[in-house]
């Protein structure tokens with residue numbers, strides 16, 4: 211018998227998947243998550259639809275559910291890609307944009323707008339123009355703040371984590387404080403805006419949010435080789451010809467765009483990104499961002515759509531999805547820290 | 554050629570490195586020696602543009618290291634620091650392949666793979682090339698990093714204590730390989746060494762630093778003298794004739 215290419219020993223190569231076993235594990239992980247995602251997607255779309263199949267009413271319900279799915283997809287994409295890129299840029303697989311207070315910053319911008327402009331501010335929160343304005347404000351503020359914080363000043367993970375938590379807490383209480391000073395009616399409108407959830411997402415933003423998120427994801431895809439180098443640490447990256455500070459700023463700017471899009475849709479989430487990134491590292495076991503990003507997004511989509519399907523259609527509590535996912539993410543985060551016994 | 558003109562780094566009012574003005578000629582191995590805290594790593598990382606200078610100018614093969622884009626310098630000069638943050642889920646070969654990044658920008662060609670294999674074989678890592686970095690001993694990891702820097706194929710190579718963690722055999726092997734790279738490929742290698750006997754035997758020039766200043770710069774023959782070495786290292790050193798050249802005895 212002739213030896214097929216499959217049977218020949220691997221020639222020496224430096225690809226991101228080391229051997230056949232590794233490649234198989236990666237493909238199995240992807241296939242498994244794709245299968246799960248597809249079933250959850252079908253389940254969400256079709257389960258429990260009381261109307262006659264293919265009637266107008268049926269299509270209406272499917273259309274609404276499709277918007278929820280798009281939201282889930284977008285939120286998974288934003289959090290997964292942002293978190294993986296962020297962790298690579300700061301060389302740390304514990305802290306995430308969520309934990310470092312990106313979400314709180316977004317909340318503060320929203321509350322601040324309402325606080326400064328009163329009831330008119332509430333109107334200033336809705337619509338396309340304000341949406342872009344907020345995203346840009348968030349991008350500028352987050353980039354400034356986090357470049358300053360993360361450009362090597364705190365080499366110690368514990369301190370960085372502490373700074374993030376304190377910062378998130380401070381920004382949060384600042385928002386809280388302003389909210390207390392609001393009139394009750396304005397406050398109601400604001401909370402309705404702030405605590406979006408997947409059943410009740412602000413789908414009016416989808417037409418803008420989707421192309422922006424996709425564009426950012428494409429840029430990260432193109433930057434993947436650079437991210438791989440950034441992961442080697444500041445000095446090695448510099449030796450290999452990257453300007454570490456410039457790259458860090460560029461990455462943080464795009465990360466903040468993704469986080470503000472996701473936050474605008476469903477409110478701040480602290481641990482979803484951590485969960486996606488963790489699963490991607492575990493299943494992928496590779497340095498290559500072109501392999502990690504799809505895994506992370508798939509993991510996020512699977513977790514979110516699975517929770518949504520169960521909560522919405524089995525327990526009839528669709529609004530609680532983000533809460534439950536945060537709970538899972540938080541527990542995984544704790545488990546991860548406790549198991550390793552260190553940061 | 555590497556030129557340093559009034560290069561200075563002030564860490565604090567009490568710790569000042571420089572001003573250093575010196576030239577390191579192209580081709581061959583220059584050993585950087587001196588006691589702990591003399592400023593060797595500081596000077597080396599400044600030449601490798603990993604650390605900003607407070608004043609002065611450094612050029613490598615005519616490129617000013619501060620103003621030339623990092624991208625361009627990465628094809629002329631490579632630098633390895635004393636300590637390296639290491640990424641666990643990376644095999645030796647994958648790490649070495651990053652040395653090709655300045656040339657390939659992430660798209661490895663067959664030619665790149667060949668350079669990678671050469672660098673790995675050069676440092677005797679062939680059997681270990683598919684091991685993950687966290688499954689290696691300190692010395693093996695050190696060699697993997699040196700292989701990465703060699704795969705970068707730059708004319709100038711700066712190494713900060715690459716013999717750290719290496720046993721006798723591998724230390725000698727690495728010095729012989731570096732000697733070969735200098736002789737056969739015309740590389741300019743600047744290397745921080747603590748063992749003065751290694752420095753004397755394998756390098757063409759020795760640059761001695763003390764208290765942030767360059768105190769001696771000359772050939773091994775000029776440096777291997779009792780009073781010169783005793784002065785540099787603050788220790789009584791006697792130089793004797795050994796079977797393969799002069800030996801410093803300090804214990």
Ligand SMILES: Nc1ncnc2c1ncn2[C@@H]1O[C@H](COP(=O)(O)OP(=O)(O)OP(=O)(O)O)[C@@H](O)[C@H]1O
Nearest residue numbers: 564565568570587588589590591592593594595596
């Ligand atoms: N980041 C820093 N901040 C303040 N002082 C520093 C810093 N890095 C180094 N120093 C000081 O500068 C001096 C020179 O340090 P350097 O690392 O260049 O010494 P070295 O010659 O490489 O020593 P060794 O042989 O121990 O590696 C030392 O006194 C050190 O304490």
Ligand SMILES: [Mg+2]
Nearest residue numbers: 593594635713
């Ligand atoms: Mg040193």
